Amino acid sequence: MTLTIYGCYRSRASRNIWLANELGLSFTHVPVIQVYRLPDPNAPGAPLHTQSPDFLAINPKGQIPAIDDGGFKLQESLAINLYLARKHGGPLAPKDAQEEGLAEMWSLWASTSVEPHALNIQYHMAAYPPEKRKPELVEAALAALPAPFAVLDGVLAQGGGFVMGGRFTVADINVAEIIRYAKPATALFDAAPRVKAWLDACHARPAFKAMWQAREAEAA
Structure with missing residues (x-):
């Protein structure tokens, strides 16, 4: 069966590519760009994007990432990682039903309790140009995140x-890829030194470095 991962590196597809690298999976990567990044998605020669008919056949929700695993189509980056880990097994996968529950719990916790605030830090402290930043969103995020970081x-x-599980697993990847968005707020990590050390260790892994190198080479 052939695994295909759809999505650009500068998206949540990075989570799936990192995990695939960790598992040593052979996969085909199909770049799909978010439609909002294109000045005219209908222009001749426009790249494959999230509203392209060919991609909507893979994910009718029009979002990246998505996978096609030998005809089985799945969306949502955290669910994709949990599926791939369970399918391929090994130390990254949950070893029993209890660990499956824990992996799902921490993935959902990170996506609901951390990600909305962490994204505001990423965008409004770093990614957006100064004229588009909203300091009030950063202030709200900095007030909300110390508790989940603790x-x-x-x-x-x-x-x-x-x-x-006392070992590196898919749960670390799912949570780390969300915590990463908050990196511009260094004070959060200073107050949670184990989180800082853990994220640094995650980012030192060869599989992450390979994904990040490809991400950095991708057009912004």
Whole structure:
């Protein structure tokens, strides 16, 4: 069966490519750009984008990432990672039903309790040009994130530096790719030193570095 990952590196597809690298999977990468990044998505020669008919046949929701795994189509980056880890097994996968529950729990927790605020930090402290930044969103994020960062710091202390199972797993990838958005707010990490050390260790992994190198080479 052939795995195809749809999405540009500068999207949540980075999560799936990182995991595929960790698992040593052979896959085809089909770049798909977010339609809002194109001045005219209908122009002749426009790249494949999230509203292109060919991509909507893969994901009618018109969002990246998506995968086609030998005819099985799946969307939502965190779900894709949980599926691939379970399918291919090994130490990155949950070892039993309890760990499956934990991996799902921490993935959902990160996406709901951390990601909305962390994205505001990423965009309004770093990614957006100054004239588009909204300081009030940064202030709200900085007020909201210390509590979940403290929770994660405590979990890492109990788990030997990992989110679950005392080892590096898909749960670390899913949570780390969300925590990463908050990196411009260095004070958050200074107050949660285990989170900082864990994220640094995640980003030192060869599979992450390979994904990030390809991301940096991709057109902004």
